[in-house]
Amino acid sequence: MAKTTGLKQCSHWAALLCMLVVLVAPGVAQAGMTIDIVGGGASQLPIAITPFRQPGETGLDPAQIVRADLERSGLFSLVDGAGLGAPGEAQTAPFPQWRARKADALVVGQVGTLPDGRLDIRFRLYDVVRQSQLAGFSYAVAPAKARAIGHKIADIVYEKLIGVPGNFSGRIAFVLKHQGRYELQVADADGYNNVAIMRSPEPVISPVWSPDGSRLAYVSFERKKPVVFVQDLASGRRKAVANFRGSNSAPAWSPDGKKLVLALSKDASSQIYRIDAEGGSAERLTKGGALDTEPAFSPDGNWLYFTSDRGGSPQIYRMRSAGGAASRVTFDGAYNVSPNLSPDGQRLTFIHQDSGGFHVAVMELATGQVQTLTDNPQDESPHFAPNGRSILYATRLGSREVLATVSVDGKIKQRLSLTGDLREPVWAP
Amino acid sequence: MKRLSLVSVLFASVLLAACGTSQTKAPIEDHGAPTAVTPAPVPATPSGPQVETHGLAPGAADQSQSLAGQGPSGIEGVNAADAAKLKDSNNILSKRIVYFDFDKFAIKPDYRALIEAHAQFLKSHGQAKVVLQGNADERGSREYNMALGQRRADSVKQAMSVLGAKDEQMETISFGEEKPAAEGHDEAAWQQNRRTEIRYQGE
Numbered sequence: 098m099a100k101t102t103g104l105k106q107c108s109h110w111a112a113l114l115c116m117l118v119v120l121v122a123p124g125v126a127q128a129g130m131t132i133d134i135v136g137g138g139a140s141q142l143p144i145a146i147t148p149f150r151q152p153g154e155t156g157l158d159p160a161q162i163v164r165a166d167l168e169r170s171g172l173f174s175l176v177d178g179a180g181l182g183a184p185g186e187a188q189t190a191p192f193p194q195w196r197a198r199k200a201d202a203l204v205v206g207q208v209g210t211l212p213d214g215r216l217d218i219r220f221r222l223y224d225v226v227r228q229s230q231l232a233g234f235s236y237a238v239a240p241a242k243a244r245a246i247g248h249k250i251a252d253i254v255y256e257k258l259i260g261v262p263g264n265f266s267g268r269i270a271f272v273l274k275h276q277g278r279y280e281l282q283v284a285d286a287d288g289y290n291n292v293a294i295m296r297s298p299e300p301v302i303s304p305v306w307s308p309d310g311s312r313l314a315y316v317s318f319e320r321k322k323p324v325v326f327v328q329d330l331a332s333g334r335r336k337a338v339a340n341f342r343g344s345n346s347a348p349a350w351s352p353d354g355k356k357l358v359l360a361l362s363k364d365a366s367s368q369i370y371r372i373d374a375e376g377g378s379a380e381r382l383t384k385g386g387a388l389d390t391e392p393a394f395s396p397d398g399n400w401l402y403f404t405s406d407r408g409g410s411p412q413i414y415r416m417r418s419a420g421g422a423a424s425r426v427t428f429d430g431a432y433n434v435s436p437n438l439s440p441d442g443q444r445l446t447f448i449h450q451d452s453g454g455f456h457v458a459v460m461e462l463a464t465g466q467v468q469t470l471t472d473n474p475q476d477e478s479p480h481f482a483p484n485g486r487s488i489l490y491a492t493r494l495g496s497r498e499v500l501a502t503v504s505v506d507g508k509i510k511q512r513l514s515l516t517g518d519l520r521e522p523v524w525a526p
Numbered sequence: 527m528k529r530l531s532l533v534s535v536l537f538a539s540v541l542l543a544a545c546g547t548s549q550t551k552a553p554i555e556d557h558g559a560p561t562a563v564t565p566a567p568v569p570a571t572p573s574g575p576q577v578e579t580h581g582l583a584p585g586a587a588d589q590s591q592s593l594a595g596q597g598p599s600g601i602e603g604v605n606a607a608d609a610a611k612l613k614d615s616n617n618i619l620s621k622r623i624v625y626f627d628f629d630k631f632a633i634k635p636d637y638r639a640l641i642e643a644h645a646q647f648l649k650s651h652g653q654a655k656v657v658l659q660g661n662a663d664e665r666g667s668r669e670y671n672m673a674l675g676q677r678r679a680d681s682v683k684q685a686m687s688v689l690g691a692k693d694e695q696m697e698t699i700s701f702g703e704e705k706p707a708a709e710g711h712d713e714a715a716w717q718q719n720r721r722t723e724i725r726y727q728g729e
Contacts, residue, residue, distance in 0.1 A: 283582065292580065292582060293580060294579060294580050294581075294582065295577065295578070295579045295580070296577065296578045296580075297576075297577045297578075298576065298577075299577075300701075300704035300705070302668050302669070302672075302702070302704065303668070303669060317577070318701065318704060318705075319577045321657075322657075322699040323672065323699065323700065323701075323702075328579060329581075330581070330582050330583075331581055331582055331583035332581045332583060333579040333580050333581030333582075334579070334581070335579055342697060343676070343697065343698055343699055344672060344676050344698075344699050344700045346669060346672045346700075346702075347669045347672070360669070360672070360673065362676045362680070362698065362699070362700070366673065366676050366677040366680050367672070367673035367676050367677070388670075388673040388674065388676075388677060389673075390669050390670060390672065390673040391667065391669045391670065404667070404669070404670055404673075411666075411667075411670055432666060434666060434667040434669075434670045435667045435669070435670070448666070448667055450666070455665070455666055475664075475665070477666075477667060477668065478667075478668070496711060520668075521668070
């Protein structure tokens with residue numbers, strides 16, 4: 098569907114009005130999302146990102162997005178380019194000027210307008226020391242996509258300089274609780290472009306993306322009991338796929354997107370079952386009197402990790418994804434819950450309780466070695482980013498619930514907050 | 527600590543959008559999600575819980591679903607006089623909440639009389655049904671707390687079953703930590719939240 102710039106602008110003006118209300122009467126309306134960077138890497142790569150040259154008024158400068166993304170990663174320090182202007186996407190850059198300011202890398206770019214109204218966004222990434230180009234691309238896109246291109250450029254720069262793909266183009270889903278109502282929201286990885294895909298007066302928990310990113314499964318209490326729904330993101334259509342007698346919760350998608358594994362109480366307190374992602378009968382995978390919940394697949398689909406109190410305290414176990422005997426995975430401490438596997442299948446993140454509270458921990462599955470990454474008292478719901486380099490989780494800041502990320506080495510932390518309580522975050526695949 | 531505020535980004539985009547008015551006649555394709563400042567305004571809620579969903583595809587229709595609330599039809603198989611006992615503060619049947627210790631689901635002796643009274647009521651009113659709603663305090667995993675709340679509901683059901691209530695009269699569900707009775711973040715609040723509530727259907 099075509100959308101005019103006029104309409105687009107209306108939404109911006111609505112946003113501005115909303116901000117003005119906030120400035121005049123704080124606490125009445127909504128403030129914007131804020132991101133706090135709590136820590137930084139030991140060695141940060143100095144990079145200069147010049148403003149993209151814009152001959153016309155084409156809107157947002159993608160360089161702003163690239164700068165914000167890279168700075169937020171904690172792995173880069175931004176070199177001040179004051180007085181050096183916007184050189185644009187030139188095939189030769191004035192390397193000595195940037196070298197003098199101690200930049201190791203340089204991003205230059207420009208934005209032009211094509212006859213059909215689309216933008217022509219170009220950038221080049223240079224190694225300043227070697228005076229050579231590391232990457233260079235051009236994009237022809239609708240003006241509304243300028244922000245997305247900024248994230249894409251940040252992904253490329255990150256991958257070229259750090260060696261693994263960036264997460265900046267990704268999306269997240271989370272639950273917002275505000276004034277007694279609940280919204281399931283989908284947003285860009287930086288919290289921008291957030292949209293409520295479902296609103297309810299009753300609690301919503303445990304959203305999880307289908308492997309192709311087209312659907313979300315979640316638990317809604319709107320029928321006065323927990324019921325698992327699957328919602329198509331594009332159309333907004335949804336279906337109650339698990340509404341058995343008792344409680345229905347903790348959905349996890351099989352890697353092929355055809356099945357859901359979840360916790361049901363129809364036969365015993367909380368057991369793990371498999372159903373078709375379209376709904377239907379449930380096949381029981383765990384048996385016994387213990388509580389079994391929070392199933393999570395290994396990326397190859399062969400294993401299910403889950404939380405169980407069968408040993409007397411809640412711990413993480415794993416079993417074959419078809420069910421059967423389970424072996425215990427966590428041993429340290431009396432409360433280890435909420436398993437999630439890294440995309441390469443080599444690490445497990447979970448919540449570990451010690452004397453200081455509930456923290457995000459990571460286990461190297463090959464060695465069993467565990468590292469606790471956070472020191473907040475009430476961390477919940479850890480999930481790996483698609484590149485496996487950071488973990489998104491929910492935490493508390495005073496009495497407020499906010500989202501946070503931590504790098505897998507525990508060194509880089511950021512928080513993302515909004516008016517209202519944010520919880521149950523999960524990365525899109 | 528560095529602090530990047532998206533407010534400033536928004537302001538910047540507003541200004542840039544304003545600058546762009548003169549040259550934009552051609553319609554612009556928007557394949558992405560609509561820009562929104564959150565939470566978006568929420569329409570007034572009609573009677574009963576209302577749930578809305580929103581499609582991300584351009585042109586996807588918003589869908590809403592209005593769910594009828596519980597009617598004042600009364601409890602099946604229970605006459606008005608007996609139904610009144612359930613609300614009479616001098617009658618133990620008006621007591622509906624069983625509290626639990628941290629990470630425990632065993633029923634404490636204090637609640638024996640309460641459970642016996644409700645089991646007897648169900649036994650003498652074979653058509654009446656209850657939902658046993660288990661709850662947990664906020665500490666730890668939301669989903670593990672769902673399981674813990676479920677077990678707290680199940681242990682009340684089991685006790686009532688032994689005392690003569692039929693299984694089909696009792697559905698057990700869990701609200702986990704999602705429906706706290708007290709909103710605080712200390713033991714005083716938590717002990718009020720570790721509970722099972724007995725609700726009669728049609729009440």
